Amino acid sequence: MSAKHLELDRKxxxxxxxxxxxxxxxxxxxxxxxxxxxxxxxxxxADLDESMSLCxxxxxxxxxxxxVAWQSADSRWKVRTFPRVLVRQVHEIPGLxxxxxxxxxxxxxxxxxxxxxxxxxxxxMEAVMFLIREGETVDLHPDGSxxxxxxxxxxxxxxxxxxxxxxxxxxxxxxxxxLGYLKPYRSRVAIGMTAAxxxxxxxxxxxxxxxxxxxxxxxxxxxxxxxxxxxxxxAWVAVGAMAVVMVIRQLAGWIRLRxxxxxxxxxxxxxxxxxxEHLQRLSLSFYSRKKTGSLITRVSSxxxxxxxxxxxxxxxxxxAVVMLIGLGTVLISLDWRLGLLMTIPVPFLCxxxxxxGRRMARLFTRAWRKWSRLNDVLSDTIPGMxxxxxxxxxxxxxxxxxxxxxxxxxxxxxxxxxxTAFWPSLMFVIHSMTVLVWVFAVPRLIGAxxxxxxxxxxxxxxxxxxxxxxxxxxEIVGQMARVVNRATTSAHRIFEVLDTEPEIVDVAEPVQxxxxxxxxxxxxxxxxxxxxRSVLHNVSFDVQxxxxxxxxxxxGGGKTTIASLLARFYDPKAGAVLVDGxxxxxVDTGHYRKQVGMVLQDPHLFHGTILENIRYGVxxxxxxxxxxxxxxxxxHDFVCRLPHGYDTMVGERGQNLSGGERQRISIARAIxxxxxxxxxDEATSSVDTETEARIQEAMDRxxxxxxxxxxxxxxxxxxxxxxxxVIESGRITECGTHAELLxxxxxxxxxxxxxxxxxxxxx
Amino acid sequence: MTLKTIPxxxxxxxxxxxxxxxxxxxxLTLERRADGRLWAANGGEPKPVTAHRCFPWSAPTQFVxxxxxxxxxxxxxxxxxTLSPTMRAALMDELAVAGFVLSIQRxxxxxxxxxxxxxxxxxxxxxxxxxxxxxxxxxELPGGGIVVKDVAGDLYHVGNVSLxxxxxxxxxxxxxx
Numbered sequence: 001m002s003a004k005h006l007e008l009d010r011k012x013x014x015x016x017x018x019x020x021x022x023x024x025x026x027x028x029x030x031x032x033x034x035x036x037x038x039x040x041x042x043x044x045x046a047d048l049d050e051s052m053s054l055c056x057x058x059x060x061x062x063x064x065x066x067x068v069a070w071q072s073a074d075s076r077w078k079v080r081t082f083p084r085v086l087v088r089q090v091h092e093i094p095g096l097x098x099x100x101x102x103x104x105x106x107x108x109x110x111x112x113x114x115x116x117x118x119x120x121x122x123x124x125m126e127a128v129m130f131l132i133r134e135g136e137t138v139d140l141h142p143d144g145s146x147x148x149x150x151x152x153x154x155x156x157x158x159x160x161x162x163x164x165x166x167x168x169x170x171x172x173x174x175x176x177x178x179l180g181y182l183k184p185y186r187s188r189v190a191i192g193m194t195a196a197x198x199x200x201x202x203x204x205x206x207x208x209x210x211x212x213x214x215x216x217x218x219x220x221x222x223x224x225x226x227x228x229x230x231x232x233x234x235a236w237v238a239v240g241a242m243a244v245v246m247v248i249r250q251l252a253g254w255i256r257l258r259x260x261x262x263x264x265x266x267x268x269x270x271x272x273x274x275x276x277e278h279l280q281r282l283s284l285s286f287y288s289r290k291k292t293g294s295l296i297t298r299v300s301s302x303x304x305x306x307x308x309x310x311x312x313x314x315x316x317x318x319x320a321v322v323m324l325i326g327l328g329t330v331l332i333s334l335d336w337r338l339g340l341l342m343t344i345p346v347p348f349l350c351x352x353x354x355x356x357g358r359r360m361a362r363l364f365t366r367a368w369r370k371w372s373r374l375n376d377v378l379s380d381t382i383p384g385m386x387x388x389x390x391x392x393x394x395x396x397x398x399x400x401x402x403x404x405x406x407x408x409x410x411x412x413x414x415x416x417x418x419x420t421a422f423w424p425s426l427m428f429v430i431h432s433m434t435v436l437v438w439v440f441a442v443p444r445l446i447g448a449x450x451x452x453x454x455x456x457x458x459x460x461x462x463x464x465x466x467x468x469x470x471x472x473x474x475e476i477v478g479q480m481a482r483v484v485n486r487a488t489t490s491a492h493r494i495f496e497v498l499d500t501e502p503e504i505v506d507v508a509e510p511v512q513x514x515x516x517x518x519x520x521x522x523x524x525x526x527x528x529x530x531x532x533r534s535v536l537h538n539v540s541f542d543v544q545x546x547x548x549x550x551x552x553x554x555x556g557g558g559k560t561t562i563a564s565l566l567a568r569f570y571d572p573k574a575g576a577v578l579v580d581g582x583x584x585x586x587v588d589t590g591h592y593r594k595q596v597g598m599v600l601q602d603p604h605l606f607h608g609t610i611l612e613n614i615r616y617g618v619x620x621x622x623x624x625x626x627x628x629x630x631x632x633x634x635x636h637d638f639v640c641r642l643p644h645g646y647d648t649m650v651g652e653r654g655q656n657l658s659g660g661e662r663q664r665i666s667i668a669r670a671i672x673x674x675x676x677x678x679x680x681d682e683a684t685s686s687v688d689t690e691t692e693a694r695i696q697e698a699m700d701r702x703x704x705x706x707x708x709x710x711x712x713x714x715x716x717x718x719x720x721x722x723x724x725x726v727i728e729s730g731r732i733t734e735c736g737t738h739a740e741l742l743x744x745x746x747x748x749x750x751x752x753x754x755x756x757x758x759x760x761x762x763x
Numbered sequence: 764m765t766l767k768t769i770p771x772x773x774x775x776x777x778x779x780x781x782x783x784x785x786x787x788x789x790x791l792t793l794e795r796r797a798d799g800r801l802w803a804a805n806g807g808e809p810k811p812v813t814a815h816r817c818f819p820w821s822a823p824t825q826f827v828x829x830x831x832x833x834x835x836x837x838x839x840x841x842x843x844x845t846l847s848p849t850m851r852a853a854l855m856d857e858l859a860v861a862g863f864v865l866s867i868q869r870x871x872x873x874x875x876x877x878x879x880x881x882x883x884x885x886x887x888x889x890x891x892x893x894x895x896x897x898x899x900x901x902x903e904l905p906g907g908g909i910v911v912k913d914v915a916g917d918l919y920h921v922g923n924v925s926l927x928x929x930x931x932x933x934x935x936x937x938x939x940x
Contacts, residue, residue, distance in 0.1 A: 016881060018892045052863055054889035091832075093813050097917045098863040108798055116860070119916035160894055163879050163914040361875070366937040369900050489876070 009153035044124035048116035124155035195256035207465035215458030264311030302490035309487035320473035353478025367411040510588035518545035518707035524575035550718035553727040597675030601682040603666030607651035617673035633668035660691035821905040864918040870931035
């Protein structure tokens, strides 16, 4: 797994930056030699020297040493190492683009090492500095030799991978995989492609028939060489054939369009379902890495863009190429001189269209920028209208808007200027080619220097008709690069998600805890989100069924992480979380989560009615039980006052409920699902005092007979807790009942409590 | 540049903003010590400080805030040029690092992908390849010039776009005015 990640990360670094994708072997060996063979555990690149020029320096940490390697003027590597025990302080001074970190030993003396680096190295460097500072708490990879490379590459490639899904991809492989989605519809694809090929082939027939009619029917009759009656049948057969070809062509065209658009839709549907199912399987850590907006567009816009490509793009592009080859062959075989005259410029025309596309992209970029400047004014002033009016700045805002509006318009007109000039010019070139063809054809049609005409009128008419057919495929081939590029990009964004493995997976034969008692044990749990900085250090506790535990302490201390581990959103890096004595890694996650309830600070209500929201966890709950739950949650009264009662639409675009109201609905939801273990994450922090009292009342009903973990800033809400854990920087520093903790004059809890009391008295 | 006087009419009298935030300005001392840090004292005990420009772009040599490691302001230098030469040199050294940004001399290529724009540039500090978001634009600075922020957070400065070579300007055309 990590080897695969390393490979991708290295590709990203090679392609998008100018620094080595791992520490050069030579440097690494050099450092390890200077340490008497001890391994490099973690390293980073410091890319600025004393004169603030870009350079390549390496800082590495081993079990006992820190080493800094740099290149001297004769490009030989030098290394300076010092034992880790000397390090007293690691001091970072962040600047705009340069961070200076000084590793200090004796206070007042020059630092052991000073490193300067740009933001690009920041993550890798922070990991290294963290290891130097708090070495013993870092849980390193079992596979030590690769770990340093994996960590370095991951940190450097990180910002680029977060900005763009499609990194260092092989377009051909992506395209092949995308086309693989057509497999279940093999027969439809075959029919569609055949129909399309038919359309192409048949469109070559009418011009030929037109030439045939002129040479074999019309001219002989008009020249008096044949009687009208003799050739009439032939004429009507030709016209009839033309009609039949037209009909078949339209029919085949209809089949092709219909089949392929349906097909594109099916494939897009399959991809959407697969993607959505996969998103539901993925662990929460994935969601903390990716922006929600980007995931939504992947499911909606990217799959839609693929429809366009599969339904139209694939066929259009492949047939346009076939069409151009076919036309060229036909023209050259009709008359090779005129044929060559027509076909030689075709690649240049394609190139012209391609270049035009690139130019338009630049124009669009500029116009897009102007457009977003215009939008900025709107999104600034419309929500901030009160401020604008309060400071009487309407005139200035109007001027600002008008200036940007005019600017945007100027750029849009230059786009129009560009395309309106390009296409007529292109047509002019094509028409000039036609004229040129006439210039060459006339002597051969009428015969020059007393020689007989060598080119028949019919052939030439066919020729002219074929020429008109060049334009469409030329256009398509010119834009081919863009179409394929867009499709592979979208496909890659989708495949990236599909290829992400969920981190939380059930074991082969998971244990179902049934019935769950609610005993929760943390056994030496250590956890970190990024693999380096531990958020929890060796946390151990044992909670009996029915206990209520209050988690208090400064934010960032690890309270929410404990709750997330309990819900098995993540697995601990070391130690174990046990419920009823069973390691959570061995339980059936789905079954277990059904018995765990959560009430969060800002409860999320889904788009739907209040009824549907309350019974989200138990879809078949009876209405009576829902009303009971709502009553217990103190929600029934306000729901009844709403004009639509329990049928009121909430969530996005629904009725606006206050924070306290949404909170009570989420409590009703939790009461109804009757969990054995309940997690309350700052459930009352965003409501006023009166609402808080009502929620508190509801909460008291909710927590009865359950194991409860409550995170709260307002300590008064934890008065019912049987025990309180004070969590500070990932450790439980105090533990006891409210009274016990207050009795200790030095306790953090006492300090927090008296501070809050003072504030309340002041208010 | 001076702070504007903002009239606050309190019972008919005029209070200036300077009076509101006024702090006595004892003698400020600055020195670089053997530990490599800038130490400042403003009446009290000297402390190691970091320097923060209040107006990094619009007035880089004015209003430099000196802060100790716990974030307390030790002093505010109104104008770097009024300091003694040694103190100024010490402060400018600190600012050269704290305010460091890469400076673009030439743009070799700008390549657009679906979500990022990859730039290959020559900076005063050396060649560099960087990425910006497709919908991120260079920021026009109050003191003229532009600054580009890449996905990792590094800043790249162009003092005057019109002084760049033709190719660089052509590549930048869509992105800056």
